[in-house]
Amino acid sequence: MTTTDLFTADQPSLREPADYLKRYYGYDRFRPMQEDIVRSVLSGRDTLVLMPTGGGKSVCFQIPALMMPGVCVVVSPLIALMKDQVEALHMNGISAAYYNSTQSGKEQRDIEDNCVKGKIKLLYVSPEKLLTESFFVFLKRITISLFAIDEAHCISSWGHDFRPEYTQLHVLKEHFPTVPTVALTATADKLTRNDIAQRLGMNDPAVFIASFNRPNLSLKVLPGTNRLPQIIKLLQQKPDTSGIIYCLSRKSTESLAAKLQEKGFKAAFYHAKMDPDDRAKTQEAFLRDDVRIMCATIAFGMGIDKSNVRWVIHYNMPKNIESFYQEIGRAGRDGAEAQTVLFYSFADVATYKDMLSESAPANLGLQLAKLERMQQYADAHTCRRQILLSYFSEDLPEPCGNCDVCRDPRVTFDGTILAQKALSAIVRTGERVPMNLLIDILRGSRSQAVLQGGYDQVKTYGAGRDLRFEEWRNYIHQLINIGVIEIAYDQHYALRRGILADQVLFSGRKIDLVRPDDAPKPVVEKVKTKTETQRDDLFERLRALRKKLADEQNVPPYVIFTDTTLEDMARQRPTTPDALRNVSGVGERKLQLFGKQFLDEIVGYVRGRVNAGEKPKGGTQLVTLNLYNQGMTIDEIAAERQLTAGSIAGHLVQLAKAGYDIDIASLVSPFERTEIERAIAVVGMEEGRLKPLFDYLGGRYDYSKLTLVAGLLQL
Incomplete structure (x- = not known):
């Protein structure tokens, strides 16, 4: 087996979404909610996904695109970034293309031909290009697996980044009613969520709202x-x-x-x-x-x-x-x-x-x-x-x-009674009055709006007359901030019960508030003498290697590997392709492209530290490698490390398989090699089991010799 073969070893067949996640992205498990979203899309159901930035939205449509027949059409407003997104997919071994106004007519025709021939799984396109007549003619010629609408909040006038060209995307469902649609966004409140589904004409969509909490x-x-x-x-x-x-x-x-x-x-x-x-x-x-x-x-x-x-x-x-x-x-x-x-x-x-x-x-x-x-x-x-x-x-x-x-906690007091008074007034006014009017009701005002609405007759009228208007306004702001009250923007800014309201009213939930005069002013913290995240020298060497490779490949460094992948690599210090596969974020394509360079860098780093007198950390094979490079024999290494000679021979074989400069043939004589190979031809070689071979040879050769010859047959 050649060194190249080790980086392109046969992989198990792909059956489940998790198999695709490992093969193409290098991760062993999905993030929360990702697999449920993938399965919803695979079932053919329209799906609305709200997932915070960095939560892994792309995987939610890319894996279904790989598993379903046809082309996934990804609508994105980001022409400037389509190239980077497609290059990142190529680095993962996924066939993808982008289609926008920066390309020549010939380039676009070539992409169309590749889609027709089934050579492309994901096609990124801007909404302006998508909605042209010529592009719709092209879409009718291909099998479409699904439509993925990225940055979907752009379709809603309630959203914070409304794009008029997005409003016409409902035509996709009109022309392709059986093709599932997945809409994805990182930020959308309730109004925007409902608006997205309605404007896209989604049919009873499954709605997934991942946690917006980014604790890091x-x-x-x-x-x-x-x-x-x-x-x-x-x-x-x-x-x-x-x-x-x-x-x-x-x-x-x-x-x-x-x-x-x-x-x-x-x-x-x-x-x-x-x-x-x-x-x-x-x-x-x-x-x-x-x-x-x-x-x-x-x-x-x-x-x-x-x-x-x-x-x-x-x-x-x-x-x-x-x-x-x-x-x-x-x-x-x-x-x-x-x-x-x-x-x-x-x-x-x-x-x-x-x-x-x-x-x-x-x-x-x-x-x-x-x-x-x-x-x-x-x-x-x-x-x-x-x-x-x-x-x-x-x-x-x-x-x-x-x-x-x-x-730097503020001084708080028990504001539960205040919260209950405000909520009671909201409920008794039918959840339809705005903040200023609610405060007038609580303070017992005889304003025209209060009297005309008959709000002087509700039970909580005047229940908060002991507080000034500005105090009530401050406390209601706090109650909005923590989820006790919410604002109905589409109902003339009426105040309604928030997500915690029933717990406060009926379940004894305590609410802490801050008096306006007690709040300290924020101050700048003292400059820290060290960075918050400490990273070792190996990480920095791997980062420098990543930058060099990225420049050679003409891609951003994070497309090669993310910082967290490099950190995991520096922590695990893998020495073989199989060990590198266990690093989070190392998929098969990237293992083929970059595995040898990163493994060489890790071994070189550890060797340098050991030569400088530092006890090596990390994989046991690296320790063996260092002693071998010092000229020690297998028996001497075994004695030094208090391991069997067979274990040390196994380390050297694995290192040789990974491409390191170890002359396995020099460790066994030609006569020994010939006799053991003849025995293997008779007995066979069951992986991991050398005892039948040992017994057949009558114990004339120890397990280290058997391991070396078996390894030579695989190199």
């Missing part, structure tokens, strides 16, 4: 004064890491990048008014780790699949929670720890309000209400993660411990 992301809000010095301090804590700084204006992205460059940071800027070629080059430089810091407007980021973004800073407050959640979600996609920081000042709020007033959008009231929710998050005195999750109708029972509020 730390959350922090800092005052929006002296931002540049604070940013520099934060970046000094994160040397040689990639991150994004989101700014409100194009001008501020350019000036901030220039100031950071003056301080010696590898920074660049990105915004929609740049020359398209310059914008593409800048994005490419960031994806390839040539630029570490990207100062950008929100034009940058949607669909960015860069897994090793270690931090996201918001120079200005976003205009709604959906945008904020999606933007911080670009950090820590690999599951490792990542930091998010929001700079907040009331001036940002005033700027947004002025912008909205000038543009006067049709849904001005909705946008102002969402801006207010974002402001409440920034002003919050309770766990910030609980606030984020409650916005998406998810309950986090305990404070997260990974936000600035949890690390």
Whole structure:
């Protein structure tokens, strides 16, 4: 068997989704909910998927595409990123193509021909291209396995990133009623979810809402004064890491990048008014780790699949929670720890309000209400993660411990009675009054709106007259933030019972609130002397190798392997292809392409450390390799390591199979080799069982000799 054969060993047949996950992606198990989604799509049912950024949405339609006959058509608004997405699929051994306006007519015809011939499993296309008459003619010629609508929130006018061209996608279901549709998004509240399914014409869709909790992301809000010095301090804590700084204006992205460059940071800027070629080059430089810091407007980021973004800073407050959640979600996609920081000042709020007033959008009231929710998050005195999750109708029972509020707790009091009074008033008014009117009712106001609605007759009228209007407003904001109350944006902003309401009213759930005057102002933490994530020298060597290979392949480094895969590799220190297969994220195609280089790097690193006098860590075969390279015999190595000679011979055979420079033939004489090979021809060679051979030869040769000759027959 040649070295190449070891990296292309026969694999078990593919039957279950998990088999495809291991073969093409290198993972042993699905993330939560992924397999259920895959099976829903495979059953032919329309499926709506809400899964946070980095949660693994792509696998949910890519594996069904591999398992089903025909082509999966993926609708994506991200023309600039289609090439990267397709290249990543190619690296995993999956046939895919993209189809958009950047290609020549001949290129597009070639893609069409390959789809007709069944050579492509996934075809990425923009909604503008999809909806052309010529493309529909092409679609009628091929077998379509499913339609995958990525960034599906773009279809809804309730969403935070509405794209008018998405509104016509309902024609897919009209022309291809039997083809299942899977719609995927990272951020969508209740209104947007319902709108997506309705606008796409989905037929009784299965709805999967994964947890929006990203516990690996730390959350922090800092005052929006002296931002540049604070940013520099934060970046000094994160040397040689990639991150994004989101700014409100194009001008501020350019000036901030220039100031950071003056301080010696590898920074660049990105915004929609740049020359398209310059914008593409800048994005490419960031994806390839040539630029570490990207100062950008929100034009940058949607669909960015860069897994090793270690931090996201918001120079200005976003205009709604959906945008904020999606933007911080670009950090820590690999599951490792990542930091998010929001700079907040009331001036940002005033700027947004002025912008909205000038543009006067049709849904001005909705946008102002969402801006207010974002402001409440920034002003919050309770766990910030609980606030984020409650916005998406998810309950986090305990404070997260990974936000600035949890690390520096505010002084609280038992606000259960206040919560019950507010909820009682909401229920008794039919869940149809907005906040200001509800407060007037609680305070016993004789305003015209109260009297006209007959609200002075409800039982809770005047139940909260002991508190000032602003106090009630503050407490209701807190109750909204933690999920006791929610706002019905589509019902004129009426207040309704939230996800915790019934527990507060009927199950004795206690609610802690913060008095407005007790909330301390956030402060900047002291600069840490070490980075939060410590990575050893081997990781850095593997990262350098990854960058070299990525540049040779003309792809971003994370397409080769993610940071978490490199960390697992550095921890396990595999020495053979089979051992490398056990590293999370190493699929068969990548093993073939890069396995030898990474195994060589690991062995070289360990050998260097041992030669420097360090006791080797990691695989037992590496220890044997080091002693062999020092010139020791098999018996000497066995004595040194207190192992049998047969075990040491087995190590050397495995290392030779992996391609390392070990002359197995020199360890056994020609006469011994000939006699043992003749015995093997008679007795046979059952894997892992040498005793029949040992007995046949009458014990003339020990197990180390038998192992070496058996190994030679396999090399």
